[in-house]
Amino acid sequence: MTTSQPDWLITGVQIAGARAAGSTDSAADIWISDGRIAATGPDAARDAPAGAERLDAAGLIALPGLVDLHTHLREPGREDAETVETGTAAAALGGYTAVHAMANTEPVADTAGVVEQIWRLGRQAGRCDVQPVGAVTAGLAGKALAELGAMADSAARVRVFSDDGRCVADAVLMRRALEYVKAFGGVIAQHAQEPRLTEGAQMNEGEVSGVLGLTGWPAVAEEAIIARDCLLAAHTGSALHVCHVSTGGSVDIIRWAKAKGWPVTAEVTPHHLLLTDALAAGYDPVYKVNPPLRTAADVAALREGLADGTIDCVATDHAPHPVEDKETEWATAAFGMTGLETALRVVHEAVVAPGLLDWAGVADRMSVRPAAIGRLAGHGRPLEAGSPASLVLYDPAARAEVDPAQHASRSRNSPFAGMSLPGRVVATFLRGEPTVLDGKLAR
Numbered sequence: 121m122t123t124s125q126p127d128w129l130i131t132g133v134q135i136a137g138a139r140a141a142g143s144t145d146s147a148a149d150i151w152i153s154d155g156r157i158a159a160t161g162p163d164a165a166r167d168a169p170a171g172a173e174r175l176d177a178a179g180l181i182a183l184p185g186l187v188d189l190h191t192h193l194r195e196p197g198r199e200d201a202e203t204v205e206t207g208t209a210a211a212a213l214g215g216y217t218a219v220h221a222m223a224n225t226e227p228v229a230d231t232a233g234v235v236e237q238i239w240r241l242g243r244q245a246g247r248c249d250v251q252p253v254g255a256v257t258a259g260l261a262g263k264a265l266a267e268l269g270a271m272a273d274s275a276a277r278v279r280v281f282s283d284d285g286r287c288v289a290d291a292v293l294m295r296r297a298l299e300y301v302k303a304f305g306g307v308i309a310q311h312a313q314e315p316r317l318t319e320g321a322q323m324n325e326g327e328v329s330g331v332l333g334l335t336g337w338p339a340v341a342e343e344a345i346i347a348r349d350c351l352l353a354a355h356t357g358s359a360l361h362v363c364h365v366s367t368g369g370s371v372d373i374i375r376w377a378k379a380k381g382w383p384v385t386a387e388v389t390p391h392h393l394l395l396t397d398a399l400a401a402g403y404d405p406v407y408k409v410n411p412p413l414r415t416a417a418d419v420a421a422l423r424e425g426l427a428d429g430t431i432d433c434v435a436t437d438h439a440p441h442p443v444e445d446k447e448t449e450w451a452t453a454a455f456g457m458t459g460l461e462t463a464l465r466v467v468h469e470a471v472v473a474p475g476l477l478d479w480a481g482v483a484d485r486m487s488v489r490p491a492a493i494g495r496l497a498g499h500g501r502p503l504e505a506g507s508p509a510s511l512v513l514y515d516p517a518a519r520a521e522v523d524p525a526q527h528a529s530r531s532r533n534s535p536f537a538g539m540s541l542p543g544r545v546v547a548t549f550l551r552g553e554p555t556v557l558d559g560k561l562a563r
C-alpha cells in the first residue's frame with residue numbers, strides 16, 4: 121500500500137514532549153523520511169532532500185500522535201452510530217494515531233475471531249491504528265471469563281481487557297481476570313460502577329438530581345469498586361486500569377493506591393474535565409453520560425489529579441449514538457458523548473489554559489502514558505530522530521465554535537456543540553503519512 125512515501129520537512133514548529141529540557145522553547149524543523157523522523161533541529165533542513173514536501177508550521181505545536189485508550193467504534197453491529205472507517209477519520213481529525221476499540225460491540229469482542237475482524241477493519245481504514253480491547257467476561261455477561269488467552273495470542277495481540285459499559289462486579293471474576301492477564305503483561309480496564317447502587321440511576325446524585333427529580337448516581341458507587349479493585353491489584357500483583365474516573369473521592373483512592381506502589385493506572389475523559397451536572401437542568405440528553413457529569417468540586421479534583429499524575433491520561437470514551445437514541449426524553453436516552461474530534465481542544469481549555477499542564481504534560485497524558493498502558497510500542501514516542509513519524513500539529517492560537525455537523529463521526533452527540541473552544545488540529549501524520557492536512561482528511 122505504501123509505495124515510496126515522499127519525505128516531509130516541517131519547519132518552524134515547537135516540539136512538545138521532547139526529551140531535552142527547554143527544547144520546547146524554540147522553533148525547530150522536523151524531517152520525515154521513510155515513515156520515521158530522520159532528524160530534528162538544524163540538521164533537518166540541511167539534510168532533507170530538495171524534493172521533500174514542505175509544511176510551514178510557524179506558531180504550531182508538535183505533539184506525538186495522540187493515543188486513545190477508550191473509543192467506542194460501534195462496528196460490528198451498530199454501524200448506524202459509527203464504523204471503523206468513520207471513527208478512525210474522526211480520530212485522525214482529533215490528532216489521534218491510535219485508538220483502543222472497546223469490546224461492547226454486537227457481537228461482543230470476546231473471541232479471537234471478533235478482535236481479529238476489528239483489527240483487520242482498522243488496518244483497511246488506514247488512518248489510525250486500531251487496537252481492539254477484549255471483553256473480560258463472555259458476552260459482557262459478568263458470569264465467566266472470556267477467551268482472554270486466545271485474544272492475546274491472536275493477530276490482534278490484545279493486551280487490554282474491559283467489559284466497559286458494564287462493571288465486572290463479581291470480585292472473584294475480577295480477581296481471576298487480573299491473575300490470568302498477569303502471565304502475558306495484560307491489563308484489566310474496569311468500568312467502576314457498583315450495579316446495585318446505581319439501579320435506575322440517571323445522573324449524579326446531589327443537589328441538582330434532587331431538584332430535577334432524577335434518580336441519583338452516588339459517587340460511592342464508583343469509589344467502592346475502585347477501592348476494591350485497587351486492593352485486588354495489590355493482592356494479585358497484576359495491572360488494573362480505572363476507566364473514566366469522575367469523582368474527587370476516586371482521585372483520592374487512586375492517589376493512595378499509587379502511594380503504596382500498587383500497579384494501578386487511571387484515565388479521565390475530556391467532558392469530566394470541563395462539564396458539570398448543572399448542565400442537566402435543561403433535561404437535554406446530550407449531557408447524559410456514564411459515569412455522569414459531577415460537581416464543580418469533582419471537576420477541580422480531576423484536573424488536579426491529571427496535573428499531578430495521579431490520573432495517568434485523558435481518554436475520550438467517544439460514545440457515538442444515532443439521533444433516535446439520543447434526542448428523546450432524558451430517561452430513555454442512551455448514555456454517552458462523542459469526543460475524538462474535540463478532546464485536545466477541551467484539554468487545552470480545561471487544563472492548559474488555567475496553567476495546570478504545559479504542552480509537554482499534554483504529550484505525556486494524551487500520548488506517552490496511554491501508549492504505555494495500552495502496550496503500544498510504536499506510539500507515544502518522543503519526537504526525535506529514529507522515532508516513528510506519528511505526530512500532530514496543533515495551532516494553540518486558533519479558536520472556534522464546535523459544530524458537530526462538520527465532524528467526520530457518523531454521530532452528532534457532542535456536548536460541546538456551540539461552545540467556543542481554543543485550538544485547531546492542523547495536521548496529523550501516521551508513520552510519515554499525512555492523515556490530516558490543513559484541518560481536513562488528507563485522502
Ligand SMILES: [Zn+2]
Nearest residue numbers: 284285311363
Ligand atoms: Zn465505561
